[in-house]
Amino acid sequence: MLKKELTAKVLDTALANGADFAEIFVENKYNSNIRLFDNATQQCMAGKDYGAGIRVFYGSTAIYAYTNDLSEQSLLQAAQAVAKAQSSKEKKIVHDLTKKEFDNKHKVEIYPTDVSKEEKINFMRRINEAAREEGEQISQVDVTLLEKKQNILIANSEGLWAEDERNYIRAVAVVIAGDGKERQTSSSGPGALSGFEFIKSMDPVKLGKETAKSALLMLNAKYAPKGQFPVIIDNGFGGVIFHEASGHGLEATSLARNASIFLGKLNQKVASEKVTAIDDGTLLNKWGSTNIDDEGMTTRKNVLIENGILKSYLIDRLGAIKMNLQPTGSGRRQSYQFAPTSRMSNTFIDNGKDDFEDMIASVDYGIYAKKMGGGSVLPGTGDFNFAVAEGYLIQNGKITEPVRGATLIGNGAGILHKISMVSDNLELAEGMCGSQSGSVPTCVGQPAIKVDEIIVGGRG
């Protein structure tokens, strides 16, 4: 993507005013998205993202510049801009850039660019048709197929030269059900760090049917009750609770600013002993995985919480300097337009031993949250929220009627202690996570869990 000689020259220029560390991230990304809507293909869009970001550190001060002009002149100009932002006496130079050798674990069998648009559109049509077959109340189906092939080069003043290729694919279906008066929606978005074989392994009919059924169910459901109740949150996207209540607070980004309720809590009990939580960027072909992070470090499995005890944070290179801890392979960014920072990859609560039926049976009156939507958190206070997309009432130990989505709120410091049961049906689900370094693919996940009490933002 860039010649070694020029890369070294750019790094040397970035170091010229005495910076402690210099890094360049070069990206060439092919993006494609096809959209089927109103029973017709509306758009086939493809394009190229292209650019480089140069970063230097002076102590714990970070300076970042990006450009999408990769000519020598423009890169040296950007390097000079970051260099002169500060100065120090000690001057470093780059000695040798050594190629980082690693296996590409996340194999691609079928490159999506080798698959005809007809085949892709045909797959999308099957989702559309299956969804519409669920009934006349299905008023709209919106299917998108996204592909991304990201080629990156990371080189730094410590001699790192790492290149990687990441192939992403994702199908997103949004179904709207309406009865003339009201509308409800449901969506599904399975994705992978994989080739088109991921799409081939999926059943489009099942995806369409299930998404449509959920929208219909919610159209005909009443509003969720208001108040504080026990909640059983099912597997897969249910893991958004850990992502918001805890995950963001374990990122160095928040910790180094003293804006996390988990600061100073390493090796302390922060959750019920039923909770073991893991961030694993190595899972084969998973949406949140990568071979190396966006700072060139090999990704790994980080046990965050073990039986309720806080074991690790998520730390990027700059966070490591600020916190005097080791990086965890968690430096991520959306693109060359963002300086990397500590982020989650595939983050989940691990399997427990409780039986799902026992969990439901243990609730007199509460909510069973089958499908979840997104959420957010203020890491500084720990106050989080996330949305139930498909819910049911639990009455006298039995799941009774469906109830419409509502937001669940709580505080990360308290809620992890209230997880009293953890089932054994662990599943991951794909999403996009937005934070300081942009929007990155992540998985959330968990088996079904029971939270003893949480505020349900219902209207009923």
Added chain:
Amino acid sequence: MYNKEIEKLLSLAKEKVDDVEIYLQHGKSFSVRIRQQKVDSFNYADSKGIGIRIMKDGKVGYSYTEEFSDDAFNTVLQEAVDGSIHVENTDPVIMDNYPDIDEKPVIYSPELNKVTVDQKIELAKELEQKAYDKDKRVFNVPYASYSDGSRYIRIINSKGLDKEYKTNYCMAPVMVLAAEGEQKKSGMGYYAGRCFNDISTDEVATKAVHKAINLLNSVSPKSGEYPVILSNEMVTALMQTFSGIFSAKNVQEGKSLLKSKIGQQIANQCVTIYDDALRSDGLSSSPFDDEGYPTQKTVLIENGVLRSFLHNTVTAAKDKVESTGNAGRSIKSSLTVSKSNMIIDAQDNDQEKMKKYGDKVIEIISLQGLHSGANPISGDFSLSAEGFIYENGVRTSSLSDFTLSGNFVEMLQNVAMIGNDFLMSHTSCGAPSLLIDKLIISSK
């Protein structure tokens, strides 16, 4: 700017497509973040890109590139043509040489270019220091920053249109954390505009600090239905979230709950909402939209009656009306409809009058989870909230750990008073506080 590149693309396009529109964007930005009176980070950004929309054999195709080279331009045209072949949408695609508006809004401040990096650092430092100094309970300022940027847009089409504009902005946000006992609360304040000299660090810091400390020692309200004052900032946040209901594209796609409601009373008659791209105080103002069509002021709801949707030329042709100059796109996205500055004007009700509306009135000054807890298609929202309760007009407690739920259109019907405290937000929504007759509170 970029004459050479545009000529090249146009000449390539002549051979390959029937019609072409080139959307060129070049943006630059700068930001500095301060932590404990030292520079924590600097960011310099410089990025450009070209997005094209083509017509070939009656079909539309899109592609974009951030690489400017002959190879990249060849590829971008080929991708657009390849994509167009599979498109089944038969919406009319209209490209034309649209006229200019008479009086262009002032959206570029040359003064902003004269501000030095040292002045910017100083300002951010001052912001952080003032936030700490305002109140002893402020234990952390996780975020104190200054940023500015400029954006150059040029649109050219094969019907002879060739227009450009440049716009810039500056911003100074601060976030504080305050604690008392076990409770921690956060507060945000910001300046967003085009005038460096207008930034009052004192005002911004005061706003953030007051927000946080006023919420300390909060209790949970009792679940139920209450009259609710939405602060001006929260009104703009909800308007931004639900602005898509006024998009003709969403209406035509069955994604808006305002479908076939033109001419109907959909809001309380005190409510008038309009979109205005011509205001100089709006960060989304522009002399033309993303098709090069002249921009304007469009009344959406007038005294509670739905008058118009927002249109680009494609949605307008389908509805047999004129475009309202609200075409939106970026280099990487296809043509859509975007609001510009969405406004509810102030009326003469002061806060005191609103607080006395009932025995118990809840004021909301913070809402979280707008991207997940609010559904623009159904209009439903259920959001984590914070605020105050007034009993007989007197503030008796600050409130947290509760949710606010309702439906956006129902809420517009239930507007009981419109405040006198107009605020223009960084998301280009402008509104005063609103008193809503009833919304639902859920708590412990």
